[in-house]
Amino acid sequence: MYENASAVLVALSLLTLVLGVATPLLGETEESTPEKVILATTSVIWDLARNVAGDLWTVEYLVEPGKNPHGYEPTPADMAKAQRAAAILYNGFNLDGWAVKLLSGQMSGKMVRLTEGLENYVLKVPDGPYAGREDPHMWMDVSLAVKYVDRIREVLTEMDPENGAKYKANAEAYIRQLLELDDWIRRETSKIPADRRFLVTQEKAFQYFARAYGFKVGAYFYSIATEIEPTASDLVSAVERVRSSGVCVYFVETTLSRRTMETLQREAGGRIASSLYADSLGPLGSGADSYIAMMKHNVENIVRELLRWC
Numbered sequence: 449m450y451e452n453a454s455a456v457l458v459a460l461s462l463l464t465l466v467l468g469v470a471t472p473l474l475g476e477t478e479e480s481t482p483e484k485v486i487l488a489t490t491s492v493i494w495d496l497a498r499n500v501a502g503d504l505w506t507v508e509y510l511v512e513p514g515k516n517p518h519g520y521e522p523t524p525a526d527m528a529k530a531q532r533a534a535a536i537l538y539n540g541f542n543l544d545g546w547a548v549k550l551l552s553g554q555m556s557g558k559m560v561r562l563t564e565g566l567e568n569y570v571l572k573v574p575d576g577p578y579a580g581r582e583d584p585h586m587w588m589d590v591s592l593a594v595k596y597v598d599r600i601r602e603v604l605t606e607m608d609p610e611n612g613a614k615y616k617a618n619a620e621a622y623i624r625q626l627l628e629l630d631d632w633i634r635r636e637t638s639k640i641p642a643d644r645r646f647l648v649t650q651e652k653a654f655q656y657f658a659r660a661y662g663f664k665v666g667a668y669f670y671s672i673a674t675e676i677e678p679t680a681s682d683l684v685s686a687v688e689r690v691r692s693s694g695v696c697v698y699f700v701e702t703t704l705s706r707r708t709m710e711t712l713q714r715e716a717g718g719r720i721a722s723s724l725y726a727d728s729l730g731p732l733g734s735g736a737d738s739y740i741a742m743m744k745h746n747v748e749n750i751v752r753e754l755l756r757w758c
């Protein structure tokens with residue numbers, strides 16, 4: 449035994465000499481610290497969180513980029529991720545209630561709702577199965593995404609006060625970029641004449657964006673419940689809204705099927721324009737693989753398509 453231990457010590461010393469690494473002496477091995485993992489329900493929240501966490505936490509998401517978070521069902525792998533996370537950051541307001549329902553019993557970490565305290569900014573869902581409840585898509589207004597970032601900084605600081613100054617610096621640097629983005633969106637969208645400021649999308653996910661940047665929600669098929677097929681009367685009312693507003697440009701969302709929009713186009717004429725991101729980032733290298741890139745992609749497309757018009 450003693451001999452074995454000596455052999456190990458010799459081997460370790462040699463390794464230190466060869467590699468130049470500081471190897472802990474036997475008996476002095478560091479206590480294994482739990483992995484510092486934060487879990488976000490969506491890729492949008494994931495990106496906001498990693499900008500604050502920097503390299504101090506591993507930040508993971510549950511719903512893959514490009515997938516629809518509405519009505520998502522966590523997998524056994526998600527349950528395992530939840531178990532090792534110190535916190536789950538979720539949006540709340542009828543987007544990712546599945547996380548609270550299915551994961552909270554699986555984990556010792558805390559559940560953090562990023563829309564907490566934002567009640568004064570809420571827009572309600574006008575119709576459909578969630579009528580009268582909160583519309584979850586608050587991150588589509590950059591000034592509200594800033595509030596998510598503030599909340600993430602608070603939570604990380606509570607969990608890891610020693611690094612509070614780092615979280616503060618990270619959040620401040622990122623918020624500066626977000627405020628520049630917000631200004632840029634205002635400048636870009638101001639190029640669109642008032643009578644073309646209509647957003648026809650599949651889901652009413654652009655309500656907060658529309659309020660922040662001076663658009664009208666032209667028509668939609670799903671108020672927010674994209675997990676439920678729209679009814680014939682949802683389609684009829686979308687066609688009527690499009691006809692009465694005179695809008696002829698329709699946007700599809702990357703997480704939803706184009707089929708409903710193709711039906712609208714057959715009935716009402718007009719054209720299907722490019723895809724927009726709402727509930728999810730694009731995959732790595734898509735040009736929309738961060739929150740800022742996704743918002744820029746959307747605004748560039750909206751401005752180009754509405755200036756081109758019919």
Ligand SMILES: [Zn+2]
Binds near residue numbers: 727
């Ligand atoms: Zn949505």
